[in-house]
Amino acid sequence: MEEVKKIGHTGEKVAHGIFFVCGMVAIAFVLFITVFLVISGVPAIGKIGITDFLFGTVWASTAAEPKFGILPFILTSVYGTFGAILIAVPIGLLCAIYLSKFAGNKAAAMIRSAVELLAGIPSVVYGLVGMIVVVPWVRETFNLPDGANLFSAIIVLSVMVLPNVISVSETSLDAVPKEYEEASLALGANYTETVFKVSVHAARSGIASAVVLGVGRAIGEAMAVMMVAGNVANMPSLFTSVRFLTTAVVSEMSYASGLQREALFSIALVLFIFIIIITLLLNFVFKKKGDVA
Amino acid sequence: MASIIEVKHLNLWYGDHQALKDINIDIPEHKITALIGPSGCGKSTFMKTLNRMNDLVKNCRIEGDVRLNGHDIYKDMDVNVLRKHVGMVFQKANPFPMSIYDNIAYGPRIHGIRNKAQLDEIVERSLKQAALWDECKDRLKQNALGMSGGQQQRLCIARAVAVEPTVLLMDESTSALDPISTAKIEELCTELKENYTIVMVTHNMQQANRISDVTAFFLLGELIEVGETKDVFLNPKNPKTEEYISGRFG
Numbered sequence: 001m002e003e004v005k006k007i008g009h010t011g012e013k014v015a016h017g018i019f020f021v022c023g024m025v026a027i028a029f030v031l032f033i034t035v036f037l038v039i040s041g042v043p044a045i046g047k048i049g050i051t052d053f054l055f056g057t058v059w060a061s062t063a064a065e066p067k068f069g070i071l072p073f074i075l076t077s078v079y080g081t082f083g084a085i086l087i088a089v090p091i092g093l094l095c096a097i098y099l100s101k102f103a104g105n106k107a108a109a110m111i112r113s114a115v116e117l118l119a120g121i122p123s124v125v126y127g128l129v130g131m132i133v134v135v136p137w138v139r140e141t142f143n144l145p146d147g148a149n150l151f152s153a154i155i156v157l158s159v160m161v162l163p164n165v166i167s168v169s170e171t172s173l174d175a176v177p178k179e180y181e182e183a184s185l186a187l188g189a190n191y192t193e194t195v196f197k198v199s200v201h202a203a204r205s206g207i208a209s210a211v212v213l214g215v216g217r218a219i220g221e222a223m224a225v226m227m228v229a230g231n232v233a234n235m236p237s238l239f240t241s242v243r244f245l246t247t248a249v250v251s252e253m254s255y256a257s258g259l260q261r262e263a264l265f266s267i268a269l270v271l272f273i274f275i276i277i278i279t280l281l282l283n284f285v286f287k288k289k290g291d292v293a
Numbered sequence: 294m295a296s297i298i299e300v301k302h303l304n305l306w307y308g309d310h311q312a313l314k315d316i317n318i319d320i321p322e323h324k325i326t327a328l329i330g331p332s333g334c335g336k337s338t339f340m341k342t343l344n345r346m347n348d349l350v351k352n353c354r355i356e357g358d359v360r361l362n363g364h365d366i367y368k369d370m371d372v373n374v375l376r377k378h379v380g381m382v383f384q385k386a387n388p389f390p391m392s393i394y395d396n397i398a399y400g401p402r403i404h405g406i407r408n409k410a411q412l413d414e415i416v417e418r419s420l421k422q423a424a425l426w427d428e429c430k431d432r433l434k435q436n437a438l439g440m441s442g443g444q445q446q447r448l449c450i451a452r453a454v455a456v457e458p459t460v461l462l463m464d465e466s467t468s469a470l471d472p473i474s475t476a477k478i479e480e481l482c483t484e485l486k487e488n489y490t491i492v493m494v495t496h497n498m499q500q501a502n503r504i505s506d507v508t509a510f511f512l513l514g515e516l517i518e519v520g521e522t523k524d525v526f527l528n529p530k531n532p533k534t535e536e537y538i539s540g541r542f543g
Contacts, residue, residue: 180389182383183383185349186381186383187400188376188400188403189403198399202389202390
């Protein structure tokens with residue numbers, strides 16, 4: 001018996017060790033990427049000057065007298081993400097509410113598999129469809145010389161973040177205890193009131209995570225927006241061609257050298273910081289209220 | 294005794310299974326009526342026909358006549374209006390994950406009360422009725438889930454009385470509580486019957502004996518006996534009732 005016990009104990013230790021290492025791998029990668037971005041991104045910011053870099057409105061990386069102002073990219077990413085969330089969250093949340101609380105089994109199963117499929121479509125396909133369908137539509141509808149602009153990018157992005165918003169919101173709505181809904185119905189509330197005032201309320205931290213995930217997906221998306229946003233380093237407005245933080249990096253990386261190349265790393269660092277700030281901020285705001293779901 | 298609810302020839306099926314068989318009972322006003330019987334005898338099912346919570350169960354079919362103050366609750370009344378008049382406290386305390394204040398104000402708000410002063414007054418009155426005001430008047434904005442189990446259940450009672458029902462249904466509402474919390478809620482019930490009619494399901498014979506005025510004994514979906522509590526406990530007419538309350542089965 002002693003032997004058996006001992007082997008079991010060693011096995012346990014090994015298992016713990018393996019789990020620990022696997023857990024650490026995630027942290028190691030995050031640390032590695034952080035360190036890498038800081039080391040490769042900070043020097044250019046020093047050379048350009050942090051104010052000129054972050055608040056400069058002109059990006060002319062290949063000019064005789066190059067200018068590296070990334071405010072156009074920052075604002076484009078912020079507006080683009082905000083716009084996409086503004087469209088996707090109401091639609092996605094209502095869709096999740098329908099799936100979780102109103103739809104019959106058959107309808108829910110059908111919609112759910114469609115949502116999964118939507119999540120699995122590669123972003124280049126979104127870009128392609130955006131180029132062929134959305135861009136011409138925007139051009140004709142708004143009578144513009146070119147339809148590749150911020151507005152088209154927002155439309156494509158909102159469709160791309162929709163599945164994240166739907167599935168995470170639905171999961172948290174499903175997790176709301178039946179007892180809450182029964183209590184509300186027993187007080188004479190009708191089912192719709194119950195869903196909106198009790199279920200959604202109880203699921204709000206999950207819904208907030210859905211929004212965070214959506215923001216993360218939107219702000220980090222490169223391929224699709226590159227194909228529909230026109231990719232010109234303008235200060236953003238709804239119907240001008242724009243370049244996002246992501247596409248700024250990717251569109252020049254293949255031929256950049258020297259300070260230009262270093263500045264691209266700095267852009268990646270800014271993007272990274274953005275995602276960290278958004279995640280922390282939203283977590284902080286919504287986790288404070290002592291939620292259940 | 295004037296009766297507030299009259300039930301005639303009530304039959305209920307879950308799918309093919311008949312859970313209630315020809316129930317006839319009058320619930321007297323301003324009294325506590327205890328529904329007793331072994332698990333699965335239909336007492337909770339019967340209680341849930343009184344506020345139509347069985348409507349939520351799939352394949353549930355109901356026949357018969359249930360009248361609240363003379364109105365057929367399955368034909369003449371809107372279900373949400375009915376539930377405003379017939380409140381319910383569940384077996385497990387189920388406060389909403391909101392502040393204490395918002396829990397109480399939920400029902401009145403649903404029924405259209407928006408005025409802050411009026412809501413304040415309802416919250417205070419309801420909490421006082423549930424003997425909870427002194428314990429939580431200084432933390433009305435705190436989350437209700439931070440309260441103890443007994444407090445949560447009294448909060449649920451306060452939430453139910455906030456919409457001023459005429460009847461209060463209590464589904465084994467003390468079964469998950471410690472003896473002290475149970476005693477508090479029992480005391481509360483005897484006070485509440487001044488203003489409300491109470492129907493309670495209980496597995497606790499002593500509890501039924503202690504606080505109820507009328508006792509109804511259910512067995513296998515049938516109402517075996519109903520009468521004044523002291524008669525049912527001291528001189529049961531039906532031998533099955535006697536066997537049950539003396540603890541020979543159940």
